Amino acid sequence: MMALPRILAPALVGVLLLALWQAGCVAWHVPPYIFPAPSAIAASLWQNLGALLHALRSTMAVTLTALALAVLAGTAISFLFVQSRAIEASLMPYAVMLQVTPIVAVAPLIIILVKDTFWSLVLCAAVIALFPVISNTTLGLRSVDPGLLAFFRMNKAGRWQTLWRLRVPSALPFFLAGLRVAAGLALVGAVVAEFVAGTGGRSAGLAYEILQASFQLDIPRMFAALVLITLAGIALTLATAGLSRRMLRGREPDA
């Protein structure tokens, strides 16, 4: 009952918008090299499906590897942070620095320094996906019910018992929220890095496809690549949301 309008309503809006777009392009005779109609984009997507899917695979490989790297490094750093306030205070400014420096500005440097293209792209994407994992997990590990913490202390729980039985489960919803943001950012990071690397002709991802298509004024193909990036982003969001629901099953909905 609830799921139907939640899927149906936005789908309807989408169809409506596409129809308007198509009708507008046809009515005003907009040339496809200025602004292609949805039908032209779909046709281009179909024509270049092989190359585009290959590019998608490459972008997704970078995104997912970067996300995994960010999750591993981010949670490790968070565990380090919650060991003592002194450690957090001394290292947090550098994590923030990493966050506020625009990745576009750092990417060329990374791409020059790291020889292997794949890993240089992964590194760029991981750097921008890292911060939400760190900040959310740290917050989560600290957001423990003070009553439960007192209960653990009264029962003489050790540091590890408190960590695994209390802090980690308490942090899980926070971590998963961070993961959702990080997944989106990893994709952004991968695409941005590909753009920077692509200008040097060393990439094969979707951003490279967009660049190539724009050089050749093949605008429908550019849009087709863009559609795939958007779909990849939606898939990532759905996957992390699903994971989150699965792992938090049985908990209070707003806990």
Place this chain on the structure above:
Amino acid sequence: MSHPQRYPADISESGADRPPVVALRAVEMVFARHARALAPTELTIRSGEFASLIGPSGCGKSTLLKLAARLHEPSAGQVEWWGGDFRRVGEAGRRLAFVFQDPTLMPWADVASNVRLPLDLRRVPRAEASERVAAALRQVGLADRHAERPHRLSGGMRMRVSIARALVTDPDLLLMDEPFGALDEFTRDRLDEDLLALAAQRQLTTLFVTHSIGEAAFLSSRVLVMASGPGRIFAEYPVPDPFPRDEAYRLGSRYAEHCRCLSRLLHEASRSGEVRA
């Protein structure tokens, strides 16, 4: 008025020959930059008694209870458990259980896992732990809810789970900090009756903080009335009526008389304190 006044003066202290379980000796509490939370206080809770702390909010009831549990270290004075001066919360700490104002359950774990937590922390073998968890849940009347998550239970049931978690370690001393304060009166009355039955069955010594006069009169063998500014024990009121007490006791004249006396004492206590906003 730093010494507790006896009231009524002619009732002799019952069970004064029983061994002390918790003794607070000239215990004082000063929180940094705040007024003195607790003036030097003497208090001995003896084996088998059910003592309640009652008083206006901010009078240091919870502070006194947490000092007795050694959740806080006193600014001055000593807390003795079972007659010995334990310098650390060692083995003696395992003979007491604390029930908080909130159920403080783990939302991610089912009822049985929540109750088993103190046993897990003590590394009690799985089979033995499961047996004890089942027994504790039976005692609080929640045997059939063991697989539920806490958020599926009512407030009263969550509190029962919290009590089961306290009982599962088989404590001698139960410290309770306004455990039923957030519950409706009907639920609270039922829980009070069940708590008395459990305390009698397990021969628990209980120190119970409440802001309800009726609850204190119903549960206690002794009520300690506290006053604020600074927090102190203002009066001690024995309730010498026999246990078990039930719904009939709550309707009787003895109970009403105790409530009246406690209410008067509480008013005197609040007048004696400094004027507070």
